[in-house]
Structures are given as C-alpha cells and as structure tokens.
Amino acid sequence: MKKLLIFLLIASYLSANAQDLGTLSVEKIMRDPKWMGVSPSNIQWDNNSRTVYFNWNPESVKEDPLYQISIDSRKPQKTSDDFKRSLNKGSISYSKDRSKVLFERNGDIFIRNVSSGQENTLTSTLERENNPVFNADESKVLFQRGDNLFSMAVNGGTLVQLSNFTRTRKRPESALSKQDQWLRQDQINEFEIIKKREEDRKNREEKNKADAVKGPKEFYLDERSFLMSVRLSPDEKYIAFRLMKRAEGNKNTIVPNYITESGYTEDINGRTKVGNALAVNESYVYDIKRDTIYPIITKDIPGIKDLPDYLKDYPKQLEERTKKNEDRKVSINGPFWNADGSHAVVVVSSLDNKDRWIMKLDQQSGKLSLLDRQRDEAWIGGPGIGGFFGGANLGWLDSNTIYFQSEATGYSHIYTLNVNTGDKKQITSGKYEVQSLQLSNDKKSFYLSANMEHPGITHFYRIPVQGGTSVKLTSMKGGNEVSLSPDEKWLAIRHSSSNKPWELFIQENKAGAKPEQITNSPSEEFKSYAWREPEMVKFTNRYGSDVYARVYKPEKPAPSKPAVVFVHGAGYLQNVHYWWSQYFREYMFNNLLADNGYTVIDIDYTASSGYGRDHRTGIYRHMGGKDLTDNVDGVKMLVEKYGVNPENVGIYGGSYGGFMTLMGLFTTPEVFKSGGALRSVTDWAHYNHGYTANILNEPANDELAYKRSSPIYFAEGLKGNLLMAHGMVDVNVHFQDIIRLSQRLIELKKDNWELAVYPVEDHGFVEPSSWTDEYKRIFKLFENTLKK
Missing domain, CATH: 3.40.50.1820 (Alpha/Beta hydrolase fold, catalytic domain)
Structure with a gap:
C-alpha cells in the first residue's frame, strides 16, 4: 500500500509538471532564448571541403562553442579555443586550380596548401594587411596595407608599393585656395629674398627628385577623404580607386544614456537625419605606365540629368531644377575586370535612388559607355541588384560576357550580356525572386536560392549559364540556407520549418540526394509544447x-x-x-x-x-x-x-x-x-x-x-x-x-x-x-x- 501511494504521488507530480511544461506564459517564453535550445549558426567549410565548422550550444553555456564535423564522421565534436582562433580568417582568395588559398588573419597575410593544410606566413608586421589576392599568373600576392596597395612575390621576393596615397600635413600648392595661391605668388614677386629661397627650394626638389627612386604618383587625401576601394587590374597596368568625402555641416543626433557605470548621464553620438548632406563619391584610374591619375567621367551617362517624376507635384521646384540642368550625384562600384584585364565594367548608382547603370570603362581615358540601365521611379532595390538593402551580383563568365541581376521583369532574375555586342539574355524567369547567386568553379553553371515553388519556400538550384532547365538540389520543405563546399561536392544546409528551429544537415550536391541531419537542438522543455504550424492563407486585397x-x-x-x-x-x-x-x-x-x-x-x-x-x-x-x-x-x-x-x-x-x-x-x-x-x-x-x-x-x-x-x-x-x-x-x-x-x-x-x-x-x-x-x-x- 505504501509503495502504491508513493507511485501515485510520483505519477501525480510528473503529470502536473508535464502539464506545466506544456503551458505557455509570458515569463516562460521571454526568458533567455537558451531555454529553447540553441540552433547551429555561422556555417563554414574548411578549404579542403572535408570539414564543416559551426557554432552550436547544446549544453546552454554562456557563449556558443565552435563545433566541427567531417564528411567521413558526421558526429559533432567541440573544437579547442586555440583551434578556433586559427580559423579566424578575413577575406580569402583561391589559386586558379584551387590548390592554394590566401587569407588574412589578425592583420597578417598567410598562404595555405589546401590538400596538406600547411600554412606559410607571408607578412608579420605591426601594421594591418588585408584583402590578399593572387596576381594573374599567381607569381605575386597583392594586398592592402593602410591606404596603399602592395605586391610581393609568392616565393618571398621584394615588397613593392604600387600606390602612393598620402595624408601628409604638407599640402601641395594645387590644394591651396585661389586666394592663398595669389598671396603666395605676390610674396615671391615682391621680395628678392623670398624669390631666392623659392628658387633654392625648387632646385633642391629637382635634385631630390632626380636622385630619388621613382615611385608611384602621389595622391593627397585630406582629412575628409576615405578610400573605399583600391583595385589593381589583372594585367597590372591600372589601379582604380574610389574616394568618399565626408559631408560638412551635418548635425548628428545625441542619445542620452542614463544608466551608466559613472553615475553621470553620458551622451551617445548618433546618426544624422534623412535629408542631411550626403558624402561625395569620386572614382579615379591611375595609369601606372603613364604615371597619370584621371577621374572616371560621369557627365555623359545617359539620363544623368533626368529628374524624378514626383517633382510634378512641385511645379516651382521642377522649374528651378530644370533650369539648373545639373548632373545627378552618383556612386561608382568597381571596376570589375575580366581575367586578362582587357575589359572593365562598373556599376553606377544615382544617389537619388532612381537609376542603376552597368557601364563599360575605357581604362585609358576614364570614359564610360552604357551596357544596361535599370530605372525605377520608386527606388532601385531587390535581391542581388544593389541599393540600400544589399550589393549587386556581377561577374564574368568569359572574357566578353558578364552576368548580373535585374528587376526588369518585376522580379529579380539573372541576365548575361556581351560587352562587345551588347547582346543581353535573360537566364531565369517567372514570378519568383533569385535571392542568392554564385558561379560554379568551372563557370558552366549558376547556383542560386529562389522561391520558385511558393513565396514562402526557398530551395537551392543549379542552372546552366546559357539558360535552360533548373535542377532543384534541396528537397526539404521550408527554409534552406545552403553553404556549398569549395569543391562543390557537398551542401551544408541549415533547414527549418515554421514550428521547428534551424538544424544542420549534410547532403551530396546531387538532385534527389538524401540530407543527413547532424544536430538536434531543441530542449525537452521546448518540445513539451505542441507549437502550432500556422495556417498559410492567401487573400486578394x-x-x-x-x-x-x-x-x-x-x-x-x-x-x-x-x-x-x-x-x-x-x-x-x-x-x-x-x-x-x-x-x-x-x-x-x-x-x-x-x-x-x-x-x-x-x-x-x-x-x-x-x-x-x-x-x-x-x-x-x-x-x-x-x-x-x-x-x-x-x-x-x-x-x-x-x-x-x-x-x-x-x-x-x-x-x-x-x-x-x-x-x-x-x-x-x-x-x-x-x-x-x-x-x-x-x-x-x-x-x-x-x-x-x-x-x-x-x-x-x-x-x-x-x-x-x-x-x-x-x-x-x-x-x-x-x-x-x-x-x-x-x-x-x-x-x-x-x-x-x-x-x-x-x-x-x-x-x-x-x-x-x-x-x-x-x-x-x-x-x-x-x-x-x-x-x-x-x-x-x-x-x-x-x-x-
């Protein structure tokens, strides 16, 4: 009888506890989200395509540890902190045969043999180096240090400075105002001692110039200027760069912070408000052989003076701006060169958000010619197109053909275009969006994520670059975030459904292949409640x-x-x-x-x-x-x-x-x-x-x-x-x-x-x-x- 009573008490407790676990309250669901279980995140492949790394937290510790699995052994293993630090890579760049990879770690440049895993240090300095890439014949490594571009032979040869951006306080005479230039010249004309000193200075400069080792042409950066991009052409003949000059006169908002360690109210310096002055963007080309710097010319862009339709609601403003006939301000992204550097393409965006031009750049003159224009009287946007919500997808299929995305049909789709003939071809079509895009290693296929089947279902597809039938590579209904292995043989898939959080799956890169689930993240408490799968409905507005x-x-x-x-x-x-x-x-x-x-x-x-x-x-x-x-x-x-x-x-x-x-x-x-x-x-x-x-x-x-x-x-x-x-x-x-x-x-x-x-x-x-x-x-x- 006593055992029966104990059994009934335990059963009653378990029943009540289970019922409590399955009942929702605000206090329960708004706790630290770790109570639910922590899904895998930050999926990344090793360069050898045999190992996948990801953050995961099945033990609900303070920070999400790094785990790894191998293609041969699918059991997640926690990595050490030292190993985690060794994976801290910045931008990476593969050799053409993908046997070697360049990367930046903690401000230094490394090269790694993909098959053996052996790493060699190329730079070890107190200054920060980043953005390493191979040159065209892979004999040299190109990288940025501070504002400038450098090259160094892979076998440890001479370090060469390719650009000469300087922020020296001594301003060149050309940087003086017209008034200050006049005053300076007047002093030279009036006083013999100043004239003599000026002649002595010029003689010293000429002698120093003659004796000096010739370097790249100097380009002065003032305190308002920021280098946004520095690129060397594959044939190493040109350096293209973009400056952003900070707008003056804007007033930043202040956000007071009342709960502080100091006990005093402290101000957080905030952003500006809409309509404040915008930064000025300027793009240039440096011809290395001619030692000449010249701007990329935007005044001849088709439609550069076009005014937006909304001005029809403001006749006086329309009249004033029509009379001014000013060029619109633009920002230039690129150039994007083909493999041998014979062609360069830039993406030009108007700062009023109404236009995106893809244009061919004449590298010897800085002139532009139109390849594609997308105009939107609302604003340019959409996946892979550019604008505020993301960068533009653009690359080269071969020496003469680029690919890009456009909303020309009302949905973001893939296009190819011959830069010599102007022939344009639409590769995907339909009432769906291409939401991510990458070119295969052999440049014969596109890999893309798209919601072809239903707006609320994403799958990963492959389609020939010439167009044709797309092949669906994922099969699980719901969301599929895919990371393709470097050798393109495997898919690491983060998958979820409307009532089940994200989990990691591994699958061969083949249509119909079965995905294998790697992680199982939800806690028992989370699983104790029958989370609804909301009813998907559609209505006509x-x-x-x-x-x-x-x-x-x-x-x-x-x-x-x-x-x-x-x-x-x-x-x-x-x-x-x-x-x-x-x-x-x-x-x-x-x-x-x-x-x-x-x-x-x-x-x-x-x-x-x-x-x-x-x-x-x-x-x-x-x-x-x-x-x-x-x-x-x-x-x-x-x-x-x-x-x-x-x-x-x-x-x-x-x-x-x-x-x-x-x-x-x-x-x-x-x-x-x-x-x-x-x-x-x-x-x-x-x-x-x-x-x-x-x-x-x-x-x-x-x-x-x-x-x-x-x-x-x-x-x-x-x-x-x-x-x-x-x-x-x-x-x-x-x-x-x-x-x-x-x-x-x-x-x-x-x-x-x-x-x-x-x-x-x-x-x-x-x-x-x-x-x-x-x-x-x-x-x-x-x-x-x-x-x-």
Missing part, C-alpha cells in the same frame, strides 16, 4: 493583388471572438513563410494568444520582401498606405472566414510594425480597438537617410510624402487604447521619436494611452526582464480591451 498571411487558430475561441494582428518589422522583410521566424519570441507569443482564445494573423503586407518589385515599392511616397490597407483587408478576411468579431481586433508590432500600429489606431480607429506600438517610428523626417530617402525622397523636396506617412500628423484620430514601449538608448529609432509623439498626445488631451520606457535597451531588446515586462503589458492590454 482591395487593389486586386494577392497577399499572403499566416493564421494562428485557437482551439476554443474566447466568447468575444477577439483577433490580433501581428505586424512584422523592417518593412522590407518576409515573415509569412514555412521556415522558423526571426521573430521567434513573437511567434511564441502568438501561440500564447491563440491558447487564450485569440485568432492571430501575421501578414506579408505591401513592401514585404520575397514578392517582386511591385510589392516592394507599393508604399512609395505613402508609408501607412497600401501596407496598412493590406492589414485592414486581412481583418476583413478574418471576420468573413474565421468568425472574428470586428469590434474586438487588436494590433501590435515593433519598429516598422510599431509605426504601422500607430497608423492603424490613428487612421483606421474603426478597425483596431487597441494596439501595442513598440520602438516605433513616429515621424519619418527624423529617421535615417539610407532607408527613408529610398521610399519618401527627402523632406525638404517631397514634404507631401512625409506628411501623409508620419503618425505624428494623425494623432488626433486616436480613439482606441494605445500602449507605446521604447528603449531609451535606441540609436536606430531614437527615444526622441516617442517623446515627440507623447507631447503631441498630451496637447491633444488624449488620455487613452500609456508609455513604457526601458532605460537600458537599444532598438533590439536584450534583457529578458525588458522583454517580459513589455509583453506582459501587451497581453494585459488585449485581455482588458478585447475580451469585454
């Missing part, structure tokens, strides 16, 4: 476009039939997909809401990534327009198909999602009864330039766009209940944003809002206590307003 969403359905809807709209951040981001969300906390919170009777919807509204150009740019000049109406239309769909009560709908989100929450409560108060706006942009004129100017142009030039896109101008429309939450040391969306809106609400005599502040948090919260406090407030808001 009021403009006739398809919009994708995920719905979390409650098993037992609350009597008031409430619903909550979660709005993802960043604007240009995809969250409706079949892989594990980067918003994992919000994913768990949406499960908690569904457990408590809410129907939750998460929408890839207009401006989200993954859906092509029209979806991306649909918010041009009106943020809080089509992006907001998509969410309103999603609520309408919930009412019609899921039986949601339209009187009990809430909304929440952070950053761009916080902005959307404000716009929802201020401009469509009949739709949203309450909302949680986290780290929100409240006035776009106070955000940064790189992101905002793409979408809204500049405040002084396009005031209409800012007035209709900023919540602060619509605050009088607030009727529902608003919770605002913001980190006080947010250097992205400044705390000033939410303070300005708070003052506006005070002046409007609104009393149905509250502000929660987090003194130690930046834009992305770190402390579990802050996450917990924030989401307890959001949950309380919805419980008090949507269930009555």
Whole structure:
C-alpha cells in the first residue's frame, strides 16, 4: 500500500509538471532564448571541403562553442579555443586550380596548401594587411596595407608599393585656395629674398627628385577623404580607386544614456537625419605606365540629368531644377575586370535612388559607355541588384560576357550580356525572386536560392549559364540556407520549418540526394509544447493583388471572438513563410494568444520582401498606405472566414510594425480597438537617410510624402487604447521619436494611452526582464480591451 501511494504521488507530480511544461506564459517564453535550445549558426567549410565548422550550444553555456564535423564522421565534436582562433580568417582568395588559398588573419597575410593544410606566413608586421589576392599568373600576392596597395612575390621576393596615397600635413600648392595661391605668388614677386629661397627650394626638389627612386604618383587625401576601394587590374597596368568625402555641416543626433557605470548621464553620438548632406563619391584610374591619375567621367551617362517624376507635384521646384540642368550625384562600384584585364565594367548608382547603370570603362581615358540601365521611379532595390538593402551580383563568365541581376521583369532574375555586342539574355524567369547567386568553379553553371515553388519556400538550384532547365538540389520543405563546399561536392544546409528551429544537415550536391541531419537542438522543455504550424492563407486585397498571411487558430475561441494582428518589422522583410521566424519570441507569443482564445494573423503586407518589385515599392511616397490597407483587408478576411468579431481586433508590432500600429489606431480607429506600438517610428523626417530617402525622397523636396506617412500628423484620430514601449538608448529609432509623439498626445488631451520606457535597451531588446515586462503589458492590454 505504501509503495502504491508513493507511485501515485510520483505519477501525480510528473503529470502536473508535464502539464506545466506544456503551458505557455509570458515569463516562460521571454526568458533567455537558451531555454529553447540553441540552433547551429555561422556555417563554414574548411578549404579542403572535408570539414564543416559551426557554432552550436547544446549544453546552454554562456557563449556558443565552435563545433566541427567531417564528411567521413558526421558526429559533432567541440573544437579547442586555440583551434578556433586559427580559423579566424578575413577575406580569402583561391589559386586558379584551387590548390592554394590566401587569407588574412589578425592583420597578417598567410598562404595555405589546401590538400596538406600547411600554412606559410607571408607578412608579420605591426601594421594591418588585408584583402590578399593572387596576381594573374599567381607569381605575386597583392594586398592592402593602410591606404596603399602592395605586391610581393609568392616565393618571398621584394615588397613593392604600387600606390602612393598620402595624408601628409604638407599640402601641395594645387590644394591651396585661389586666394592663398595669389598671396603666395605676390610674396615671391615682391621680395628678392623670398624669390631666392623659392628658387633654392625648387632646385633642391629637382635634385631630390632626380636622385630619388621613382615611385608611384602621389595622391593627397585630406582629412575628409576615405578610400573605399583600391583595385589593381589583372594585367597590372591600372589601379582604380574610389574616394568618399565626408559631408560638412551635418548635425548628428545625441542619445542620452542614463544608466551608466559613472553615475553621470553620458551622451551617445548618433546618426544624422534623412535629408542631411550626403558624402561625395569620386572614382579615379591611375595609369601606372603613364604615371597619370584621371577621374572616371560621369557627365555623359545617359539620363544623368533626368529628374524624378514626383517633382510634378512641385511645379516651382521642377522649374528651378530644370533650369539648373545639373548632373545627378552618383556612386561608382568597381571596376570589375575580366581575367586578362582587357575589359572593365562598373556599376553606377544615382544617389537619388532612381537609376542603376552597368557601364563599360575605357581604362585609358576614364570614359564610360552604357551596357544596361535599370530605372525605377520608386527606388532601385531587390535581391542581388544593389541599393540600400544589399550589393549587386556581377561577374564574368568569359572574357566578353558578364552576368548580373535585374528587376526588369518585376522580379529579380539573372541576365548575361556581351560587352562587345551588347547582346543581353535573360537566364531565369517567372514570378519568383533569385535571392542568392554564385558561379560554379568551372563557370558552366549558376547556383542560386529562389522561391520558385511558393513565396514562402526557398530551395537551392543549379542552372546552366546559357539558360535552360533548373535542377532543384534541396528537397526539404521550408527554409534552406545552403553553404556549398569549395569543391562543390557537398551542401551544408541549415533547414527549418515554421514550428521547428534551424538544424544542420549534410547532403551530396546531387538532385534527389538524401540530407543527413547532424544536430538536434531543441530542449525537452521546448518540445513539451505542441507549437502550432500556422495556417498559410492567401487573400486578394482591395487593389486586386494577392497577399499572403499566416493564421494562428485557437482551439476554443474566447466568447468575444477577439483577433490580433501581428505586424512584422523592417518593412522590407518576409515573415509569412514555412521556415522558423526571426521573430521567434513573437511567434511564441502568438501561440500564447491563440491558447487564450485569440485568432492571430501575421501578414506579408505591401513592401514585404520575397514578392517582386511591385510589392516592394507599393508604399512609395505613402508609408501607412497600401501596407496598412493590406492589414485592414486581412481583418476583413478574418471576420468573413474565421468568425472574428470586428469590434474586438487588436494590433501590435515593433519598429516598422510599431509605426504601422500607430497608423492603424490613428487612421483606421474603426478597425483596431487597441494596439501595442513598440520602438516605433513616429515621424519619418527624423529617421535615417539610407532607408527613408529610398521610399519618401527627402523632406525638404517631397514634404507631401512625409506628411501623409508620419503618425505624428494623425494623432488626433486616436480613439482606441494605445500602449507605446521604447528603449531609451535606441540609436536606430531614437527615444526622441516617442517623446515627440507623447507631447503631441498630451496637447491633444488624449488620455487613452500609456508609455513604457526601458532605460537600458537599444532598438533590439536584450534583457529578458525588458522583454517580459513589455509583453506582459501587451497581453494585459488585449485581455482588458478585447475580451469585454
């Protein structure tokens, strides 16, 4: 009887504990994320293509240790700290036969034999060397030290300085102002002693010049100049370089930090605001044989004077700028040379974000000729194309043919172009995006990631460079982040599904090959709850476009039939997909809401990534327009198909999602009864330039766009209940944003809002206590307003 009683007590305890593990609470899900288990990250192959390294933390220690597996033995093994340090490589460069690899480690250059693993040190200096590459015949190593470019024979020969950028305080006469040059010459003309000294100085300089070893031509860099790129042509005849000159007169914002070790309030020097003066970009070519430096000429670029269409809304400004007839400011990326250096191509981007030109560079003159122009009256962007959200994919297939990506059809696809004939060919096509791209070692195939099957499913493909049928290499539904081994025989795949975090798999680089799972990361506590696989739905918005969403359905809807709209951040981001969300906390919170009777919807509204150009740019000049109406239309769909009560709908989100929450409560108060706006942009004129100017142009030039896109101008429309939450040391969306809106609400005599502040948090919260406090407030808001 006693044993039976003990057994029943143990069974009762285990049952209660299991039930507790399977029940969600805000406190539970907002703990340090290690409670869930830590997924593998930072996947990298060894140069020998036999070993994969990755960070992983199955033991939940403070920092994620480095693990490795080999192709022969698939069991993860933890590496030593010393070995981890030996893998700390900067940029790497392979020899043509891929038998040797150059790399930088801790500011020195090394060369490694791939098959034997033997390393030799090429430089060991106190100065930092980086960006090593082989020259065309692989007899020399080229690298950068400080501002300058150097070469050194692989067998340990002479170190040669190829460029001569100097920041010496002695300014050349040509750098003096016109006034100072006049005064100097007047002194020489007036005084014999100065004239004599000047002649003596010139004689000494001429003698020193004659006696000196001839070096590369000097190029003076002033205190405002930064070298952004220095490149040597493969034939070693030219050096191309790009300068960025810092704008003057801009005022940086200040972010006060109140919780400090010193006990004093300390200022964090922040960014500038949209519309401030931009840095000036200048690109040059140094002809080594002629010892001559000349600029890359942009004045003849087709459309360099074109004005944007939005100026039609401002007739006076249009007239003034038409009369000025000024060239637009541009930035040049490149040159990109073919293998023998006979052709060079540059990518030119207009700083007003409307144009991207691919142009052939005449290296002897600096003149440009057009190969391809992509114009967008909204803004240039999309995967692999360039602009604010990423660099451009461009390379050479052979001596005469380049490849690149373009949104010419409305979706980012691959193109090839003959630089001699101008013949252009589209390689991929369809209503999907090529999201990553690399050329095979033999230059016969492209490897690409794309969402061909469904906007929310990514796979890894291979396609011939001449076009044709693509071969799908991955097979698991969901997200597949692929790292291809250097010899292209293996795939290291980070895979996840919508309710299962990322794991590492290894697979042969063959269609139909079976992937082998390497890691198993979730904790027992995490697995004890049946995480929902959200229902993937598609609805048609009021403009006739398809919009994708995920719905979390409650098993037992609350009597008031409430619903909550979660709005993802960043604007240009995809969250409706079949892989594990980067918003994992919000994913768990949406499960908690569904457990408590809410129907939750998460929408890839207009401006989200993954859906092509029209979806991306649909918010041009009106943020809080089509992006907001998509969410309103999603609520309408919930009412019609899921039986949601339209009187009990809430909304929440952070950053761009916080902005959307404000716009929802201020401009469509009949739709949203309450909302949680986290780290929100409240006035776009106070955000940064790189992101905002793409979408809204500049405040002084396009005031209409800012007035209709900023919540602060619509605050009088607030009727529902608003919770605002913001980190006080947010250097992205400044705390000033939410303070300005708070003052506006005070002046409007609104009393149905509250502000929660987090003194130690930046834009992305770190402390579990802050996450917990924030989401307890959001949950309380919805419980008090949507269930009555």
